[in-house]
Amino acid sequence: MAVMNMVQAINLALREEMERDESVVCLGEDVGVDGGVFRVTEGLFERFGKERVIDTPLAESSIVGTAIGMAMNGLRPVAEIQFLGFIYPAYQQFVSHAARMRNRTRGRLTVPMVVRAPYGAGVKALEHHSESTEAIFCHIPGLKVVVPATPLEAKGLLTASIRDPDPVIFLEPTRSYRLLKEEVPEGEYVVPLGQARKVREGKDVTIVGWGAMLPIIQKAVESLEKEGISPEVLDMRTLAPMDYSSVVSSVKRTGRCVVVHEAPRNLGLGAEISARVMEGALLSLQAPVERVTAPDITVPLPKGENYYYISPERVVNGVKRAMSF
Amino acid sequence: MAVMNMVQAINLALREEMERDESVVCLGEDVGVDGGVFRVTEGLFERFGKERVIDTPLAESSIVGTAIGMAMNGLRPVAEIQFLGFIYPAYQQFVSHAARMRNRTRGRLTVPMVVRAPYGAGVKALEHHSESTEAIFCHIPGLKVVVPATPLEAKGLLTASIRDPDPVIFLEPTRSYRLLKEEVPEGEYVVPLGQARKVREGKDVTIVGWGAMLPIIQKAVESLEKEGISPEVLDMRTLAPMDYSSVVSSVKRTGRCVVVHEAPRNLGLGAEISARVMEGALLSLQAPVERVTAPDITVPLPKGENYYYISPERVVNGVKRAMSF
Amino acid sequence: MLTDDFDPLQGKMLSILDKDGKVNEALEPRIEDAKLLHAYKTMVLTRIADDKAVRLQRQGRLGAYPPSRGQEASQVGPALALEKGDWLVWAFRELGALLLRGVPLWRLYLYWMGNEEGSVLEGDVSLTPSAVPVGSQLPHAVGISYAMKYRKESNVVLCYFGDGATSEGDFHEGLNFAGTMRTPVIFLCQNNQYAISMPRKLQTAAPTLAQKACAYGFKGIQVDGNDLLALYAATEEAVARARKGEGPTLIESFTYRMGDHTTSDDATKYRLAEETAYWSARDPISRFRVYLERKNLWDEKREKEWSEEAARVVEEEVRKAETHAPPALDDAFAHTFATMPEGLREQLEFMRRDLPAKREG
Amino acid sequence: MLTDDFDPLQGKMLSILDKDGKVNEALEPRIEDAKLLHAYKTMVLTRIADDKAVRLQRQGRLGAYPPSRGQEASQVGPALALEKGDWLVWAFRELGALLLRGVPLWRLYLYWMGNEEGSVLEGDVSLTPSAVPVGSQLPHAVGISYAMKYRKESNVVLCYFGDGATSEGDFHEGLNFAGTMRTPVIFLCQNNQYAISMPRKLQTAAPTLAQKACAYGFKGIQVDGNDLLALYAATEEAVARARKGEGPTLIESFTYRMGDHTTSDDATKYRLAEETAYWSARDPISRFRVYLERKNLWDEKREKEWSEEAARVVEEEVRKAETHAPPALDDAFAHTFATMPEGLREQLEFMRRDLPAKREG
């Protein structure tokens, strides 16, 4: 088993799925000769050729629209959008087509497509390169949204996404791309979509997060533990359709819940999780669900990013508010 | 004072603002010669000419992008998107430009633009003509979202929106266009943005809605009253930035809250309202916030729309669940 | 090559059958008699079925409907050049093309009546659903054709859209992708002179839509859109090119929408009766009938028989659609994902209880 | 008209100053000496400032940065044809144009250092902020120019974008709107042969980008993008046309990006040294220097003086940027709306308490 970072794990999943299934093709801006701006598709062009690793013109709507057409006609495209902040031109293709092709054809035509995109703040990036707008996809019935937190998870979740019969938006936290290495198996390794992962058992409070929030939550947990607080940590990993029942049953035991995300607070996923927890566990709740999120402002440029992004301290503060309500 | 429906009231607001301020121009598909597919801009072309009432080519991204440019250079464009279901190609222009032009230029360039769009289900429309995707705009910092519930409200809110220094998405519930007539004053009538309207005082439960939900809630209230339940009703009317504090203070008195909307449940505005109520009034809550919403499915074609849209009965059921928790 | 002989940049338009049914023999495509008859009958059926839909809408028996009247050749002609296995990607005003491809009329009525079951199609139909968001289907056509090319199939995609669609970003992106990928796709623009109220000349300052192909490195041609032979000839050439791996073609079918945009529209608000009269004299069906009659393939008697037969078929299909069961609650949920997620199943069960009894079924 | 004499559909490209600085006198534009010198000095300053930015990035003193090297004429030449009150709409690789317009260099450095204050511009600057989402600024240019036309001003908009941008839907929609509205806008495509790793020839199958204008009913012209005189001449003609109310023009500036796409990129992964060498021999600055020297406007001594002066200015601007105060928490919230909504004010106050102390200010 090789030790690898998330970029390598994603690359491995792509390579193995392409080897396993001829109908898997990659497309996007700079995914071919260049190997992707984050090197995620490195080596695939050389291995599988330009018919299967397609450098496309610079046009997101058409990248996604073309992938939809490919998927309707028997391929399993894995499209890359260079950053989540550039996916918006393709939004119509997701909402009006990918999400409802199955429904509109009563199951005759389907869209087994994956659209990958790096996302999230904290890497000192340019404007528009730090967005966390997962909510705008999670709100649309018919779309699946997946975010891996570690290299191993990335491999298993991407493999499942490529094999999934429905459209999956696979968001890769740029901050985690090279943060951590771990053992990732070659060959079959699948993490089923739709199930949260219990990262850590605990009894005082349930901390819910995903993607790049997990290492931050981890740090927070370390200092919380020192103060005698025992948090349970859930990695949601599939953001839509979300495994709300795991959250609810955890909160029923702990009595407290803190959701951590980097998207703006208003209508971020924390809102829905909060609502579901109340609906499912009001009588167990000893404090309102705490939301540790970005404020409702545009992501600042790098020098101001500390005003925006989530730090372990802010998670600790949130947990303490929940504990002392 | 003339008695008019919502279409006429919007038309009046447009006409008066165009007369008051030469910088107000209208643009969009079929808004000129045709007077708009819902007749909302009727007569404006004849009155103000083709420089001010602009029939554009069929291209939503450019309609909104051009309006942004106009607004940056001194005009006050009021763009029409024919249905909310066709606004998605313009999504990038909203998120990456309209919402943050002020922030990105530190206040130097601003986007005092209004984008109007009919929206919502229940008028037996074709596919894609019944969407309620307000959440995808409310989630984005820097955008205002407004929905009028009655002709009078429409006049006052649209006037405020046109005069607002920031971008406003003005959603017009198609179901309410011709549902009801009421007296609407000619001349100055402004309803400030950002404030909920208390439609009805009550003591047992707070029902929160907007737009086309109001008449439905009204019907529900009538039958609830007969059963001795006294609901308070709030019309949120500005959906972003939303007047959450009015909801919280109402729920602090009533102890119960029911949110009604036509968007899918998951990450619809009900989620955020629910979360805010818990954050602000947990100790007053006698039941979880009830969400009476559409299910997480694509809006069905007209013969199936009863499976989707909100009926007074469903609102009554929601209130009763809240009352009997 | 027709695309060379009729360069839109030089103001040329391909026309084979003139408005009175006179054929330009030098350009006349070779089409077997049965196929000619099939095309004609389909055009007549299309008109009758279309008129019926409009009447049904007026009677409240069908929802908003976009009439095809006047565009029958523009719809049937190109589709006539397809083989089995070729895909048809359409917008929403292509009744003739769908009927030619064998889509059951009653399903279409059912769809326009607002019943989801109208979208059910049996068998291996190479057909997308309607694409109401204007222009959004073009990238799909590229992807579908890419898959053909990738698997080295010899099939092609015929993709319809309107003059209004040429203004959308997806038109541009789709054609540009197809040009660089050289996929087997034919872009068929039904320029019916209007996008709702917007006349073609205000839609773009370019003198023709066909010339837009020059931005994508392939050929475009403008064709008399009420001339089935011209449409067939241009499409056949484009199809042959595509099958040979020589990439896409843009065909502008210069036609006219005789009716309203949809039954919710009133075209008299934005166009003059004279204009409609001008086009009336250029009807695609009557001129093709003259052509068939001159070839001794058709006569008054057959005309009468077929119009009666078609009218009968249409009534039967209406009946089938109208007696179809209404959609069930489950069906509204069933096709959101391949497997219904737990949360959605809960919502379905909740809705079953929450809906007023009368509403289900 | 240059646009008639140099029709891209006939494979023609406008060139006035050849790679060795020899001028085609028949086409030489009349530009006053001071303006020529100003252009030259700005190009030199641009190069020095640009190289400095790259070095600063390597030293970790500045964030990811898109170098302009090689495109100085392509940036400065068109902007030279503008008057005060004309707007400049840009993408992100237009340092030369910004410096010519008088944007303080230290503000630009500050912006690339990731400080929001870098976006502050004093006075009545007719300038949009950078538009990172490729192609998205084109509709803005249309709207800005529409407002000019509406108010009957004689100003114009010059809108820059790259070869990659021509594939985006917004390019198409923007040009099409401008064509139908006939607004005073010049679309200036800096075709630097690459969009990150994507070579121009894979971006579109059209032989030139300039010919895409033919899809929108106005003229396009391809210009040697390393030839300041050609760029000036083509833009001047387009500006004059726009001021007269004759609508837009598309100019393709055929140039080359000598550096990496950004400092995060490694261009050697996708292009050959020979290619870069070929373009090196066509440097826009050195050939313009020869031209000035032949006109006796420039010499070795002045060159030395100006490069020293420019280097000094650049260091000073870097210092100004580096000593600028970091942004304050309040500033991150202040410009979300004209008036801060109550809820946002609460968040600001909350963040003030919630942020670890070291993080503020």
Ligand SMILES: Cc1ncc(C[n+]2csc(CCOP(=O)(O)OP(=O)(O)O)c2C)c(N)n1
């Ligand atoms: C993206 C989008 N915008 C607006 C509409 C509303 N709309 C429906 S049809 C139509 C005009 C289409 O014109 P054209 O492409 O010429 O096709 P035609 O209706 O003439 O067949 C419009 C604006 C839509 N369906 N989709």
Ligand SMILES: Cc1ncc(C[n+]2csc(CCOP(=O)(O)OP(=O)(O)O)c2C)c(N)n1
């Ligand atoms: C909509 C969008 N998609 C992708 C990107 C990522 N990206 C940044 S620059 C670039 C290439 C731009 O190429 P071109 O337009 O030729 O300009 P150049 O960089 O060559 O100056 C890409 C793909 C982006 N910024 N915006």
Ligand SMILES: [Mg+2]
């Ligand atoms: Mg049309």
Ligand SMILES: [Mg+2]
């Ligand atoms: Mg480039």
